[in-house]
Amino acid sequence: MSTPRVLLFDSGMGGLTVARSVRHELPFAHLVYSADNAAFPYGAWEEQALVQRILLVMGELIARVEPTIVVVACNTASTIALGALRERFKVPFVGTVPAIKPAAAQSKSHVIGVLATPGTVRREYTHALIHDFASHCQVLLHGAPKLAEIAESKLKGVAVNLEELRGEIAPVFKGEGVARTDVVVLGCTHYPLLAEEMAKVEPWVVRYIDPAPAIARRVAEVLKETPVVEASKPVPPHNAVLLTSNRAGAEDALPAYAKMSFHLPEFLDLRV
Ligand code: DGL
Numbered sequence: 001m002s003t004p005r006v007l008l009f010d011s012g013m014g015g016l017t018v019a020r021s022v023r024h025e026l027p028f029a030h031l032v033y034s035a036d037n038a039a040f041p042y043g044a045w046e047e048q049a050l051v052q053r054i055l056l057v058m059g060e061l062i063a064r065v066e067p068t069i070v071v072v073a074c075n076t077a078s079t080i081a082l083g084a085l086r087e088r089f090k091v092p093f094v095g096t097v098p099a100i101k102p103a104a105a106q107s108k109s110h111v112i113g114v115l116a117t118p119g120t121v122r123r124e125y126t127h128a129l130i131h132d133f134a135s136h137c138q139v140l141l142h143g144a145p146k147l148a149e150i151a152e153s154k155l156k157g158v159a160v161n162l163e164e165l166r167g168e169i170a171p172v173f174k175g176e177g178v179a180r181t182d183v184v185v186l187g188c189t190h191y192p193l194l195a196e197e198m199a200k201v202e203p204w205v206v207r208y209i210d211p212a213p214a215i216a217r218r219v220a221e222v223l224k225e226t227p228v229v230e231a232s233k234p235v236p237p238h239n240a241v242l243l244t245s246n247r248a249g250a251e252d253a254l255p256a257y258a259k260m261s262f263h264l265p266e267f268l269d270l271r272v
Contacts, residue, residue: 113172
């Protein structure tokens with residue numbers, strides 16, 4: 001049987017949280033991780049420019065990897081560009097969008113927090129999820145200006161400033177007693193990287209929803225229905241990492257990729 005090639009894509013290292021679950025769910029798959037690190041962070045981009053950027057980068061990546069499936073391991077990209085990606089490319093895409101539906105179903109207080117990038121918070125897609133699945137809840141939707149960068153820096157070896165982190169997550173904690181926030185959606189794939197530190201600064205204990213295991217299960221389902229076509233040329237090996245910067249722009253991130261077993265970086269040098 002041929003091995004499916006799974007291309008994981010994020011703006012940076014947040015998608016590694018999804019890669020971990022995909023590896024667990026599909027230990028036989030050929031994984032290639034890609035990050036548009038030259039354009040990080042996506043959270044600050046204007047919508048139309050971001051869609052154009054993602055289409056450009058995805059075109060290069062698909063040509064290079066010839067994936068069986070693409071996992072857009074980024075909420076900020078998925079909530080704006082999934083439709084355009086599916087229209088432009090034939091390969092199946094699995095996206096990552098804020099887990100508002102399970103959060104609303106699990107909350108007992110009906111006060112839920114959604115932590116995401118400023119971009120994801122602005123999206124119509126996110127507001128439609130709230131309207132469709134959480135209309136019975138008070139939803140504290142917060143675009144955290146620095147959280148993805150704090151997570152990215154942590155993986156590059158910079159100590160997390162806990163006071164800054166406290167300020168970034170505080171807006172999703174509201175209410176008192178049984179009527180306070182009890183579930184918080186991690187609506188950016190970078191945020192589970194800060195789980196340990198968030199537990200230190202949260203005002204009270206809540207349940208955080210990391211969608212990675214559910215995304216990995218969805219990837220497995222889609223792959224069952226997707227024929228594996230052999231690549232037409234040599235493609236990056238299993239556990240390779242493709243970055244859109246040049247080598248100098250990624251040097252400080254390479255140890256973190258290696259720690260997650262992503263080696264042999266290729267630098268596409270796709271400047272913004
Ligand atoms: N990891 C990305 C997400 O899930 C966003 C980080 C960024 O702002 O680039 O939304």
